Amino acid sequence: MTKGEDKRALRVAVIGAGMSGILAAIKLRQAGITDLAVYEKADRLGGTWRDNTYPGLSCDVPSHLYAYSFEPNPDWSHRFSPGAEIQAYFERVAAKYDVESLISYNAEVTRAAFEVGRWRLEIKDGRTDVVDIVLTATGVLHHPVSPQIDGLTSFSGACFHSARWDHDVPLAGRRVGIIGTGSTGVQIVPAIVDEVASVSLFQRTAQWILPLPNPEHGEEEKAAFRASPELLRATYLDLAERFQNTFARAVVGDHAQMQRIADACRANLDDNVADPALRRKLTPDYQVACKRLIMSDQFYPAIQKPNAELVTDAIVRIEPAGVRTADGQLHELDVLVLATGFDGHRFMRPMQIVGRDGLTLDEAWADANEAYRSVAVPGFPNFFTMVGPNSPIGNFSLIMISEMQLAYIMQLVELIRTGRYREVAPTAAATARFNAAIKEAMKGTVWVTGCRSWYLDRNGNPAMWPWTFERFEAEMAKPDLGDFDLVA
Numbered sequence: 402m403t404k405g406e407d408k409r410a411l412r413v414a415v416i417g418a419g420m421s422g423i424l425a426a427i428k429l430r431q432a433g434i435t436d437l438a439v440y441e442k443a444d445r446l447g448g449t450w451r452d453n454t455y456p457g458l459s460c461d462v463p464s465h466l467y468a469y470s471f472e473p474n475p476d477w478s479h480r481f482s483p484g485a486e487i488q489a490y491f492e493r494v495a496a497k498y499d500v501e502s503l504i505s506y507n508a509e510v511t512r513a514a515f516e517v518g519r520w521r522l523e524i525k526d527g528r529t530d531v532v533d534i535v536l537t538a539t540g541v542l543h544h545p546v547s548p549q550i551d552g553l554t555s556f557s558g559a560c561f562h563s564a565r566w567d568h569d570v571p572l573a574g575r576r577v578g579i580i581g582t583g584s585t586g587v588q589i590v591p592a593i594v595d596e597v598a599s600v601s602l603f604q605r606t607a608q609w610i611l612p613l614p615n616p617e618h619g620e621e622e623k624a625a626f627r628a629s630p631e632l633l634r635a636t637y638l639d640l641a642e643r644f645q646n647t648f649a650r651a652v653v654g655d656h657a658q659m660q661r662i663a664d665a666c667r668a669n670l671d672d673n674v675a676d677p678a679l680r681r682k683l684t685p686d687y688q689v690a691c692k693r694l695i696m697s698d699q700f701y702p703a704i705q706k707p708n709a710e711l712v713t714d715a716i717v718r719i720e721p722a723g724v725r726t727a728d729g730q731l732h733e734l735d736v737l738v739l740a741t742g743f744d745g746h747r748f749m750r751p752m753q754i755v756g757r758d759g760l761t762l763d764e765a766w767a768d769a770n771e772a773y774r775s776v777a778v779p780g781f782p783n784f785f786t787m788v789g790p791n792s793p794i795g796n797f798s799l800i801m802i803s804e805m806q807l808a809y810i811m812q813l814v815e816l817i818r819t820g821r822y823r824e825v826a827p828t829a830a831a832t833a834r835f836n837a838a839i840k841e842a843m844k845g846t847v848w849v850t851g852c853r854s855w856y857l858d859r860n861g862n863p864a865m866w867p868w869t870f871e872r873f874e875a876e877m878a879k880p881d882l883g884d885f886d887l888v889a
């Protein structure tokens with residue numbers, strides 16, 4: 402027990418120094434856990450906001466909502482602020498709370514094993530650490546997917562994934578190809594179209610797009626936010642409520658809400674794409690929001706510029722000079738960008754995780770990634786995941802989700818800290834029940850209405866939360882200890 406407090410002194414490791422890891426470090430320390438290490442595989446914090454620096458990057462969740470609830474920022478430049486500003490925000494918050502001093506950089510945890518009641522961590526550089534509790538904060542969208550296209554490596558120009566943007570490659574006056582029409586590809590096209598000689602966007606599947614304008618926050622508005630913490634808080638709550646009552650309901654079965662969103666997407670296409678042939682090519686053949694819904698009022702104007710081309714013939718192969726499509730045409734290019742997304746199902750892998758009795762996470766998740774309420778896995782005591790499987794990750798502020806998950810995890814950590822229990826893990830039965838309920842509820846969601854998307858795992862099950870946000874809030878409020886294996 403620590404002096405003055407009737408609590409065990411725990412050593413805790415947080416893996417990952419992105420949005421969730423920074424949050425965990427701040428909150429754990431505020432709760433009095435000071436023996437804390439944050440391991441980060443890269444040389445800088447920020448997670449996805451560090452990795453993604455492509456032109457046009459912004460967060461399509463309103464900035465005043467996409468921030469820690471305890472660190473509102475009156476100075477956001479736009480309703481949907483650019484990525485660099487978001488990265489700077491995380492760096493500023495980490496500095497303010499002295500999270501930096503806890504982070505080991507270039508320190509990829511390769512193995513975590515539960516041995517005699519504690520977790521032994523192995524770091525790539527040969528170091529080891531032994532801790533009482535592990536929190537993985539490794540994010541969702543951090544394993545870039547390179548497309549399986551013949552000849553990809555034969556391309557003679559510059560070629561890179563959107564999450565590994567090569568800023569040494571000039572774009573001005575050059576012929577640029579972009580493969581992929583997800584949120585990323587749709588943000589890149591308007592950002593570069595006026596600079597490049599030509600942009601060819603290779604579309605395999607059309608996307609529904611909701612036209613959200615992105616106004617600047619003027620100086621007066623920022624001054625008002627600076628002067629009034631109450632106004633900042635009210636704005637945060639108002640944005641959260643608006644999202645929860647519209648989009649969050651629509652995707653899990655509120656048909657009237659979904660119809661409104663679908664009508665807005667349809668009108669966006671009809672009103673803003675003049676040429677009927679192009680409009681046809683841009684019209685999806687699946688339900689709005691089956692794939693992650695894209696927000697942009699800039700894409701349609703950009704793709705209609707004279708130097709922009711939407712290529713819908715399938716890519717046959719990549720050749721040294723460019724992209725060959727099924728109609729036989731060679732699209733000659735100087736630069737090829739792979740906006741082909743991420744594997745959102747690998748979570749903390751390739752880290753090897755070994756729980757009780759030698760059970761590995763790869764074994765536990767051999768059939769599917771199944772966690773208990775996204776935050777814990779049976780057989781892995783005192784091991785918690787932030788933004789784990791089936792977190793509500795679609796089009797909402799993941800920061801709010803992460804804060805709720807952490808508050809829940811902290812209650813479990815507290816059981817260990819007070820000495821009430823030495824080991825805490827969910828039961829296999831409760832986890833199976835939770836996952837069976839998820840599968841059943843998923844049938845009523847938009848994500849299973851017939852489209853290909855990164856939400857779907859290899860079994861075709863969406864890695865999403867199939868219920869309302871209110872249900873998430875309620876389930877995350879307090880752990881039901883009956884669902885846990887508790888070793889005193």
Ligand code: NAP
Pocket residue numbers: 459460461462542548549550563580581582583584585586588603604605606693716740741742743853854855
């Ligand atoms: P994505 O949504 O997974 O889109 C990948 C794109 O690449 C799709 O258009 C896909 O086509 C295409 N593609 C993949 N392999 C291909 C191949 N072999 N040949 C041709 N096309 C291929 O990836 P993303 O755009 O990077 O976005 C991923 C997620 O990141 C988003 O859904 C979102 O959650 C997040 N994100 C958020 C923001 C934001 O503003 N908040 C911005 C960017 C990204 P198909 O559709 O046919 O599969």
